[in-house]
Amino acid sequence: MSSIKIECVLPENCRCGESPVWEEASNSLLFVDIPARKICRWNPLTNQLQRVTADAPVSSVALRQSGGYVATIGTKFCALNWEDQSIVALATVDKDKKNNRFNDGKVDPAGRYFAGTMAEETAPAVLERHQGSLYSLFPDHHLKKYFDQVDISNGLDWSLDHKIFYYIDSLSYSVDAFDYDLQTGQISNRRSVYKLEKEEQIPDGMCIDAEGKLWVACYNGGRVIRLDPETGKRLQTVKLPVDKTTSCCFGGKDYSEMYVTCARDGLDSENLLRQPEAGGIFKITGLGVKGIAPYPYAG
Numbered sequence: 248m249s250s251i252k253i254e255c256v257l258p259e260n261c262r263c264g265e266s267p268v269w270e271e272a273s274n275s276l277l278f279v280d281i282p283a284r285k286i287c288r289w290n291p292l293t294n295q296l297q298r299v300t301a302d303a304p305v306s307s308v309a310l311r312q313s314g315g316y317v318a319t320i321g322t323k324f325c326a327l328n329w330e331d332q333s334i335v336a337l338a339t340v341d342k343d344k345k346n347n348r349f350n351d352g353k354v355d356p357a358g359r360y361f362a363g364t365m366a367e368e369t370a371p372a373v374l375e376r377h378q379g380s381l382y383s384l385f386p387d388h389h390l391k392k393y394f395d396q397v398d399i400s401n402g403l404d405w406s407l408d409h410k411i412f413y414y415i416d417s418l419s420y421s422v423d424a425f426d427y428d429l430q431t432g433q434i435s436n437r438r439s440v441y442k443l444e445k446e447e448q449i450p451d452g453m454c455i456d457a458e459g460k461l462w463v464a465c466y467n468g469g470r471v472i473r474l475d476p477e478t479g480k481r482l483q484t485v486k487l488p489v490d491k492t493t494s495c496c497f498g499g500k501d502y503s504e505m506y507v508t509c510a511r512d513g514l515d516s517e518n519l520l521r522q523p524e525a526g527g528i529f530k531i532t533g534l535g536v537k538g539i540a541p542y543p544y545a546g
């Protein structure tokens with residue numbers, strides 16, 4: 248039996264922590280705080296924490312092959328130079344939707360940066376419906392739009408053979424799959440692989456492990472769940488001492504640790520007292536399964 252350990256390793260008090268990404272080169276965890284407009288980089292060995300502030304909500308961050316990072320900020324795909332903290336826009340989406348912003352994003356195995364949009368929330372999960380779309384930014388900086396009518400565009404990842412794209416529109420309470428053509432970046436044949444149970448609440452961020460199973464952070468559910476996308480069965484539930492778990496990634500030595508982000512926004516004062524670590528970064532060890540390295544943006 249594995250002995251699972253869950254600890255808050257960084258008491259960052261994020262309003263809405265999201266998009267954890269492990270960077271092997273700097274032995275660091277990158278993550279964002281969406282409403283605080285921050286991109287953070289934390290080295291667990293030295294405990295050094297660096298932050299860059301943007302001029303609009305930052306919803307995701309990813310590695311960049313040519314150095315530095317890319318991030319989705321407001322409705323823009325951006326390049327971020329960590330050394331001088333400069334941010335340059337690469338492309339803008341949803342120009343006709345002034346109340347929209349990007350939400351979760353991740354790079355595909357061919358180096359395209361996928362991210363979806365949503366209407367800005369008035370409270371967690373309260374927003375104008377069907378305003379979002381899913382996009383990708385190709386390495387040559389051209390944009391592709393996949394579909395619209397999205398409520399809250401969220402978790403995404405690719406199967407280990409790169410033939411399936413997994414995607415979450417949170418308010419559908421479903422984890423979906425598409426056939427994926429890595430050569431062209433095309434998706435097709437949408438279907439649901441898992442419907443969340445009531446107590447699992449709202450599916451948010453997601454990552455795949457080295458056995459091809461999916462890990463989904465459940466917002467308001469205070470847990471991450473491990474799913475077998477082939478059978479549609481839940482394999483495991485790991486509960487955390489905070490309700491608003493938002494996303495997860497593997498990192499650390501050989502990608503054997505899981506990092507989980509969460510939010511403080513939306514918790515009332517009573518729950519904030521009960522969950523003093525809300526908004527922190529959690530580490531889960533002893534899962535007995537590893538993750539895979541994140542793909543860097545190729546542009």
Ligand SMILES: O=C(O)[C@H](O)[C@@H](O)[C@H](O)[C@H](O)CO
Nearest residue numbers: 265371372417449451466493
């Ligand atoms: O981080 C996100 O994905 C959204 O931007 C957040 O606001 C919440 O997770 C959402 O409210 C839950 O559905």
Ligand SMILES: [Zn+2]
Nearest residue numbers: 351401451452
């Ligand atoms: Zn999310």
